[in-house]
Amino acid sequence: MNGTVLRSEYLVLIVDDEQFNRMQLRLFIEKEGYQTAEAQNGREALTVVQQLHPDIVLLDAMMPDMDGFECCAQLQSLDCSKYTPVLMITGLEDQESVDRAFAAGAIDYVTKPIHWAVLRQRVKRLIQQSQLQQEQESVNQELKRLATIDGLTQIANRRKFEEYFSQEWRRMAREQKPLSLILCDVDCFKAYNDTYGHRAGDRCLQKVAKAIQSAARRSVDLVARYGGEEFAVVLPNTNAKGATQVAQAMRLAVRMLAIPHSNSQASFYVTLSVGVGTTIPVPGSDFEEMIVAVDRALYQAKLTGRDRVVINHSN
Template sequence: MDTNVIYEQEPPLILIVEDDRTTRMLLRRAMEKEGYRVIEAADGEEGIADFVRQKPDIVLLDAMMPVMDGFTCCQHFQQMSGGNTTPVLMITSLDDPDSVDRAFEVGATDYITKPIHWPVLRQRVRRLIEQNHLYQKLEFANQQLQRLALIDGLTQVANRRRFDEYLEREWFRQARERSCLSLILCDVDFFKAYNDTYGHQAGDECLRLVARAIAQEVKRSADLVARYGGEEFAVILPNTDAVGAVYVAENIRIQIEALAIPHATSTVRDRVTLSLGVTSLIPESENEPAMILSLADKALYQAKASGRNQLILIGNEE
């Protein structure tokens, strides 16, 4: 590695766990010469503490140490947060097949034997760090793809797929806990007329504003706001009774009206409004989540039939 490499952030951090002071010093000098940051531990317990505290990019681990050997230490690393992705290069004087097999069994990424061949060590450290950084980038990219697969592209709230998955999970969880589950279905009043009057671009912006306002009124991390379809939105409220659900729904209705988005062709008001169906019940495991959807949809239908810009509650918490 060129010692003049300019890193995007800080240089990689190497944790050296080695009981022999001379070897530890030589390893430090070799790694610092390559431009790495280095921390040292004289035994396995100290190494574990440094691993947790410093979160190194790679560990150089002596296999044979008193009290806690490198194999045991490596097993502890694997059980820690992020430990199964941090590369561990085992340094050992043992070169028999059983020791090599054991090193990989406990989670070592690679190994090198003593006496250390320094050019080989430098190349292996470099390769492991590069591979780990690439792995982290791929993990991040996968997480972003998974997130995008569950987010509605227009409104940036959860999409229908995410809604269905979350409703099913919470339905059976609340059934096990004998706790109340609430659902709000929201429909933008006369949205087709809004699109016909103002155009689809304005309609898209209207939906974005409505989604943002709904999300701002749903405070808890366990609650979920989703675009249910078209101009319909849904809010899942775990561990929430009818009183709590009505409170949230009414706040949503008020906030949407307060946006004062002009809607000249609405027969309710001169602005965009919402109709909301609310239901609240204690799920039964022998029933399906479609039950709560059916009740909320029925409540929404009644809210629209009764004049819109209002909420109707249907449910049974007994």
């Protein structure tokens, strides 16, 4: 983190069963410019963390009922505390207690009586480290997302399609449920580019991608750009009838865009040829055969006049 830390943005949760200890810590922490919240035992601390999502927890080790070690261990299981460092405050300095604090998930510890200058630096450092970790995680997630997104159409790319299709193939094989695949191709797209130019071709693909995506409505359905003007749709737990309905909806959605295409052999507008296949995967089998079979159905759609859906019946 660069520049001055705006400490008032950060919330410190103080957990101690002794009111005097909490008051001392609160006065010191607030003097340092942080906001504070308090809990007087481990169970209350778990509730407060889930409600307020503090940036750091100052946790007394020795408390009745649920001590700091157990509380710390339970905090680690909360999704909301993934980036919340725990600083254990303990009167115990023996090797076993220190090891126990770190084993429970504490990031660091300070001993009683508290050395305030040490506490100040450790709170500041742990919050900074947590913020950096969150920023890095955010960057990594964005990089991961970009690696699986097609830059032009902003839908999944071929890499993502292959990962997802493989994953769902294995899942449907385990559950013995139907998996459907749709491959579709923009008809006479080379002629479209030659007639209207590549920039218009790019805009056309963006509109087609949105139209296809609008027809695959479930969160588990994946629409991907498979090639230049070819799109693939993975429909988990979908039978042949359902897949055919989705395919027809996609074809009609593209027709309803009414994008003029004066040199198309299928229509005066941009249209889709679509191949569909459905199978219940055999455990341990390969999905490549299904892609080949659906691609044959797509080729048949083009061969028999374009702007139509052809179902592969070999599966």
